[in-house]
Amino acid sequence: MMRDWFDKHQDRLQQALTAATTRAAWSPFVESPSQKHHPEGAAEQGKAAFKARLGQDFPLPDHPGLADFFGEEISPYTGEPLGIRYPIASVTELIEAVRGAWRRLNQTTLEERTGLCLEILDRMAARSFENAHATMHTAGQSFVMAFAGSGANSLDRGLEAITYAYRAQVDVPAESLYTRAFGKGPPVTLQKRTVTRPLGVAAVITCASYPAFNAYPAIFANLMVGAPVIVKPHPQGTLPMALFVETARQVLVEAGLKPNTIVLAADRSEDPVAKDLCAHDDVRIIDFTGSQAFGQFLETAHPDKQVFTETSGCNAVILESTPDLDATLSAIAHGLCLFSSQMCTAPQNIYIPADGVFEGEVELPYGAVLQRLNNAIDEYLEDAQVAAGVCGALATEFVSDHIETLTEEIVPQSPHCRVMRRSVSYEHPQFPDARTATPLVIEVETDQTDLYRQEHFGPIAFVIKVKNRDRALMRATTDARVKGAISSYLYSTDDEYIAVCEDAFFRAGASLSINLHRQRPINFQGAFSDLHVTGLNPAGNACLTDLAFVTGRFRRVQSRRELPLEEIQ
Amino acid sequence: MMRDWFDKHQDRLQQALTAATTRAAWSPFVESPSQKHHPEGAAEQGKAAFKARLGQDFPLPDHPGLADFFGEEISPYTGEPLGIRYPIASVTELIEAVRGAWRRLNQTTLEERTGLCLEILDRMAARSFENAHATMHTAGQSFVMAFAGSGANSLDRGLEAITYAYRAQVDVPAESLYTRAFGKGPPVTLQKRTVTRPLGVAAVITCASYPAFNAYPAIFANLMVGAPVIVKPHPQGTLPMALFVETARQVLVEAGLKPNTIVLAADRSEDPVAKDLCAHDDVRIIDFTGSQAFGQFLETAHPDKQVFTETSGCNAVILESTPDLDATLSAIAHGLCLFSSQMCTAPQNIYIPADGVFEGEVELPYGAVLQRLNNAIDEYLEDAQVAAGVCGALATEFVSDHIETLTEEIVPQSPHCRVMRRSVSYEHPQFPDARTATPLVIEVETDQTDLYRQEHFGPIAFVIKVKNRDRALMRATTDARVKGAISSYLYSTDDEYIAVCEDAFFRAGASLSINLHRQRPINFQGAFSDLHVTGLNPAGNACLTDLAFVTGRFRRVQSRRELPLEEIQ
Numbered sequence A, B: 001m002m003r004d005w006f007d008k009h010q011d012r013l014q015q016a017l018t019a020a021t022t023r024a025a026w027s028p029f030v031e032s033p034s035q036k037h038h039p040e041g042a043a044e045q046g047k048a049a050f051k052a053r054l055g056q057d058f059p060l061p062d063h064p065g066l067a068d069f070f071g072e073e074i075s076p077y078t079g080e081p082l083g084i085r086y087p088i089a090s091v092t093e094l095i096e097a098v099r100g101a102w103r104r105l106n107q108t109t110l111e112e113r114t115g116l117c118l119e120i121l122d123r124m125a126a127r128s129f130e131n132a133h134a135t136m137h138t139a140g141q142s143f144v145m146a147f148a149g150s151g152a153n154s155l156d157r158g159l160e161a162i163t164y165a166y167r168a169q170v171d172v173p174a175e176s177l178y179t180r181a182f183g184k185g186p187p188v189t190l191q192k193r194t195v196t197r198p199l200g201v202a203a204v205i206t207c208a209s210y211p212a213f214n215a216y217p218a219i220f221a222n223l224m225v226g227a228p229v230i231v232k233p234h235p236q237g238t239l240p241m242a243l244f245v246e247t248a249r250q251v252l253v254e255a256g257l258k259p260n261t262i263v264l265a266a267d268r269s270e271d272p273v274a275k276d277l278c279a280h281d282d283v284r285i286i287d288f289t290g291s292q293a294f295g296q297f298l299e300t301a302h303p304d305k306q307v308f309t310e311t312s313g314c315n316a317v318i319l320e321s322t323p324d325l326d327a328t329l330s331a332i333a334h335g336l337c338l339f340s341s342q343m344c345t346a347p348q349n350i351y352i353p354a355d356g357v358f359e360g361e362v363e364l365p366y367g368a369v370l371q372r373l374n375n376a377i378d379e380y381l382e383d384a385q386v387a388a389g390v391c392g393a394l395a396t397e398f399v400s401d402h403i404e405t406l407t408e409e410i411v412p413q414s415p416h417c418r419v420m421r422r423s424v425s426y427e428h429p430q431f432p433d434a435r436t437a438t439p440l441v442i443e444v445e446t447d448q449t450d451l452y453r454q455e456h457f458g459p460i461a462f463v464i465k466v467k468n469r470d471r472a473l474m475r476a477t478t479d480a481r482v483k484g485a486i487s488s489y490l491y492s493t494d495d496e497y498i499a500v501c502e503d504a505f506f507r508a509g510a511s512l513s514i515n516l517h518r519q520r521p522i523n524f525q526g527a528f529s530d531l532h533v534t535g536l537n538p539a540g541n542a543c544l545t546d547l548a549f550v551t552g553r554f555r556r557v558q559s560r561r562e563l564p565l566e567e568i569q
Helices: A004-007 A010-022 A042-053 A091-106 A110-126 A128-139 A145-170 A211-224 A238-254 A272-281 A292-301 A325-341 A364-380 A384-391 A397-413 A469-483 A495-507 A547-552 B003-009 B008-023 B040-052 B091-106 B108-126 B128-139 B143-170 B212-223 B238-254 B275-279 B292-301 B325-341 B366-379 B383-393 B397-413 B469-483 B496-506 B546-551
Strands: A175-180 A188-198 A200-204 A227-231 A262-264 A283-289 A304-311 A315-319 A349-353 A358-360 A362-364 A417-421 A440-443 A460-466 A489-491 A512-514 A554-562 B173-179 B188-198 B201-205 B231-232 B262-264 B283-289 B306-310 B316-319 B350-355 B358-359 B360-365 B417-421 B441-443 B460-466 B489-491 B512-514 B553-561
Touching: A004 A010, A004 A110, A004 A362, A010 A110, A010 A145, A042 A128, A042 B173, A091 A200, A091 A227, A091 A262, A110 A128, A110 A145, A110 A211, A110 A238, A128 A211, A128 A272, A128 B201, A145 A211, A145 A325, A188 B496, A200 A211, A200 A272, A211 A227, A211 A238, A211 A283, A211 A547, A227 A238, A227 A272, A238 A262, A272 A283, A272 A292, A272 B496, A283 A292, A283 A325, A292 A304, A315 A325, A315 A469, A315 B469, A325 A364, A325 A384, A325 A460, A325 A489, A349 A362, A349 A364, A349 A469, A364 A417, A364 A440, A364 A460, A397 A417, A397 A460, A440 B397, A469 A495, A495 A512, A495 B188, A495 B553, A547 B546, A554 B496, A554 B553, B003 B008, B003 B108, B008 B108, B008 B143, B040 B128, B040 B417, B091 B201, B091 B231, B091 B262, B091 B275, B108 B128, B108 B212, B108 B238, B128 B143, B128 B212, B128 B238, B128 B397, B143 B212, B143 B325, B143 B546, B201 B275, B212 B231, B212 B238, B212 B283, B212 B546, B231 B238, B231 B275, B238 B262, B275 B283, B275 B292, B292 B306, B316 B325, B316 B469, B325 B366, B325 B383, B325 B489, B350 B366, B350 B469, B358 B383, B360 B366, B366 B417, B366 B460, B397 B417, B397 B441, B460 B469, B469 B496, B496 B512
Parallel strands: A200 A227, A200 A283, A227 A262, A283 A304, A315 A349, A315 A489, A349 A460, A440 A460, A489 A512, A512 B553, A554 B512, B201 B231, B201 B283, B231 B262, B283 B306, B316 B350, B316 B489, B350 B460, B441 B460, B489 B512
Antiparallel strands: A175 A188, A188 A554, A358 A362, A417 A440, B173 B188, B188 B553, B358 B360, B417 B441
């Protein structure tokens, strides 16, 4: 069965291997939810499937923890609890469950595991509408983003991890022959067998706001190397992960493997299990997406385990010069509004020289630039339909609380800053009770590093009035070096300055996006082309996807057997 | 210059890339010191070059620490100090030196670094005779082993690391184009640049007995990814590393790079610097070969650094059945004698079933097997020339002391064991004062794990009388799982038992050599085919060489720049 799936998906695998080499744009999945790209009724069925989950126990046959169901998700759009309850198993029960499933997984060949993973991916692609509703009503993403970003774009990242895990393992052939003479004797032939083995059980800890993008690569990388997986979702973002686990378990059973090869570690927010789970001796591989503090705790607490993290940084924009200021500001404003800036790639710290910004030959004063940035933001908010599609909703009330604290307490008490633009709720056209917020923009001076040199999760940006462009570069790269950065943005028409910036960001261990405009979301990251997280600054080490993302998860054992002379003659 | 070297060595690189894929036997270096394979006078010049070092300061122009020279090497063959003194620099001086050299190294391209490393390798190959004498009179290896094992075989391992580091980096192209449309707009094209960057400064800590085999791969893997290297040799094994560092520095200067891209951290055994060196914040990559205790200390002390270790294990032999017992025992005895069992691949724990061993259809009693093992060892010792060539000398007096302690104190006090064969000095035909020792063989019962379940460095083996073959397998795999194993050996004519053993060793995270005979040293490991150290048991994690050995040393930074419409039309 798994071998059949490998053959069935062979074309896709080969195309993916090519894309990873050329790094050109490629995706086999559909980003658009438009009806014409999907089977008739797919949209309606997906929505109905989501609705049927509400208020129910989530069924996972043979899963540990079926004696205790619990769930606490609340829709950011309706403000109502989803009422979906998941099995709550102890760490011990989870580990015992995967222990019982592990050996069978390790008896599979690389081709079989590849077939298995590609089939799971395909089944998830077929659930894109259901997954989009699930993501929308947990993470707060707009439907369009939930469909594209947590659908096709995340499936791409999953496929990318499968592709790299395949390449990394196929790198040493499973069987080889070695023939040579030693001294004056006849040649000796050794038959060698090489088998990959995972470090141990894998724990994948996901976040509330964008779980699929990091979870899919981690889960697939683990299954590909033969590691059973315990998925620990955020209590506010369990459903998208539960759907994935459900699909994966169904495919595992069809393949003749045990469903508990992958299990869900749902927990209560007041009784979190991540720490204990990661500390369990059987768990040898940890993937974590979330706060920098917990990520760094995991990185240092478990030196004997392989820990992959994606946490957070304070992403900079340097606005130095542009051929078209409104186009540039529109691109930046889009980055501030998109999913209410709850993406790890969202810009936060906008460095603008005090002397102003050149638009072609004309130097526009600093104040005018701020005014036009303000206008650029307005453009995404004027039409409620547009605002809803771009901004979505806030994943948790922690974000709205933080906006309020900043606005009412911290900024007024800080000497060198002021609220340039207040955050307000916008009216969502479909969901009047949605937890929404427009961007809060704070103007600060450069010495207020205590405020802006940290991540502020949500629609919060700082305009930093900086002496000149060199100072902007120095500050922005220091932010990245000290506090991390996942994406950094530069707008300049000066090739010499661009080269200096590129070099400086590279030396700070940060990647750089230059002059992104043209209706393209500036924080879009494409699998097979964009490397996500460098691992050279404090924003994490889980690069999506390079060989290091997969090679650390497994090792090889080898046998070499001397062939009797008669067998080789 | 570096680019020229890349072209010059292109054939070798391509052959190496192929060998790493097929895993067939391949080496471009010469194992034999026989005159006919080398330029006229090469042997004599190498010996003279070694002799000219004795009693001198080792010159390393521009190296830090030139105010203080010190050396304490003593030849295991003559018992005399070599009198060679090396510059002694503080950790601070070493770090400052490599800091000054680093940036220039990071401006090189992958092709340039590859050319540089292949040229260094070639220059070292040309110094094989000098290196062999240096290794012989520090490590105690016989001349033939020092020439082959610390020459060609180690150069192969270095080339292998260069090859993998090349593949891992070339995996993502330095430049690529990405074109796609977003929504209904025109296609956008991004120009992407990807640059590899090392984690930081690399420290390579080498052992006394076989430094080149692990040092070459580590040093080359680091230089290849752009990390400057601090080589910390064992105070008794500094000369072979100093020769390498000298050559590398000369080639660096020719290439227009700074010599302090690689430096030597010679130290005094009473004032060791390894711990402080590894703790320095700039050091982000550590390669260590040596004791399991210090290796495990490094693995846990520095969770934020990339630590590669090769330490030690207790390598097992399971002797179950054989078509030709004398051939089998001769192969095992050779493993016990070769370089006085001071190799990490040397067998130590020989499990023999109490019921005896089948030779074809005949079951030979346990006692008879022991007697014939004893005879097989004698055969390597009868002729002094043969003994000298096989056994070499003991690297340090710690080894001879440990043999004496075991023989005189520990074994007599242990209830379930006896000395089956005493270790004595054999008379070396060329060096009457050589520190030599024949194998000490101790017979133990299975419950004496406190004695045999640990590495005993040197010519020390245990014959373990075990109830039956299943018990032998259980014990041997437990040893590997709990205390580590680098090589494990099985002799059996029963395909079914072989399959069970293979599976059990694999699950214990250990590799297995099966039925190795025929004049082939059983613990020979060939680059490009044999993986050395699995990383799945306590014997270390530095696998020579797979992708994981190189991918963890570097990360990538990327820029993506939107091309103005006119440029792409």
